[in-house]
Amino acid sequence: GAVVSQHPSWVICKSGTSVKIECRSLDFQATTMFWYRQFPKQSLMLMATSNEGSKATYEQGVEKDKFLINHASLTLSTLTVTSAHPEDSSFYICSAATTGTGSQPQHFGDGTRLSIL
Amino acid sequence: AQSVAQPEDQVNVAEGNPLTVKCTYSVSGNPYLFWYVQYPNRGLQFLLKYITGDNLVKGSYGFEAEFNKSQTSFHLKKPSALVSDSALYFCAVRDIRGTSGTYKYIFGTGTRLKVLA
Numbered sequence: 001g002a003v004v005s006q007h008p009s010w011v012i013c014k015s016g017t018s019v020k021i022e023c024r025s026l027d028f029q030a031t032t033m034f035w036y037r038q039f040p041k042q043s044l045m046l047m048a049t050s051n052e053g054s055k056a057t058y059e060q061g062v063e064k065d066k067f068l069i070n071h072a073s074l075t076l077s078t079l080t081v082t083s084a085h086p087e088d089s090s091f092y093i094c095s096a097a098t099t100g101t102g103s104q105p106q107h108f109g110d111g112t113r114l115s116i117l
Numbered sequence: 118a119q120s121v122a123q124p125e126d127q128v129n130v131a132e133g134n135p136l137t138v139k140c141t142y143s144v145s146g147n148p149y150l151f152w153y154v155q156y157p158n159r160g161l162q163f164l165l166k167y168i169t170g171d172n173l174v175k176g177s178y179g180f181e182a183e184f185n186k187s188q189t190s191f192h193l194k195k196p197s198a199l200v201s202d203s204a205l206y207f208c209a210v211r212d213i214r215g216t217s218g219t220y221k222y223i224f225g226t227g228t229r230l231k232v233l234a
Binding site for chain 1: 149151153158159160161162163166168207211213214219220221222224225226227
């Protein structure tokens with residue numbers, strides 16, 4: 001149980017393109033979803049936290065207008081990288097949590113490798 | 118602010134030997150601590166957590182961790198390492214945001230475990 005599906009797993013696109021990444025909880029309802037960015041050989045950097053039906057909470061330094069997050073239902077959150085540039089190339093990972101207290105583990109998708117040419 | 122530290126970038130251990138991956142934490146209040154494992158180009162998989170109760174926590178794949186309040190540590194251990202345990206390991210702590218009651222997770226920098234045949 002507790003499966004999170006993230007797709008696409010790999011995206012290569014031209015600079016200036018907008019890219020949408022989907023994160024779905026397949027067999028549970030996620031009260032909270034998290035979006036992370038991971039650079040090579042580095043830890044996860046939290047970009048934003050989203051709760052169903054409300055605006056996402058962005059971490060300091062993350063551009064809200066560039067990284068659009070929508071959490072339309074308890075099983076789906078999307079991250080759209082708008083007008084992507086080479087510096088946005090990275091490994092993006094989503095996770096979902098089932099409780100509002102943080103006592104349960106996060107369930108992670110398999111990540112999306114984004115390459116902007 | 119809450120934080121976790123993983124002092125070792127890499128740990129090498131021979132197959133069959135016991136392994137330890139270190140994690141120390143700094144939190145106000147009672148810590149919610151987690152260990153995750155990441156294989157190449159994949160998301161993170163949950164191994165175990167400590168919320169309350171017995172200081173020795175048993176998790177997936179034969180891993181366990183010991184919560185030590187006086188030393189503020191939560192080291193990951195396994196009695197007999199396997200080559201397939203080679204991966205990137207992350208320690209994480211729950212961080213509550215201000216008075217909002219919402220939360221996020223803070224991850225350590227990760228420790229690469231290499232089990233040598």
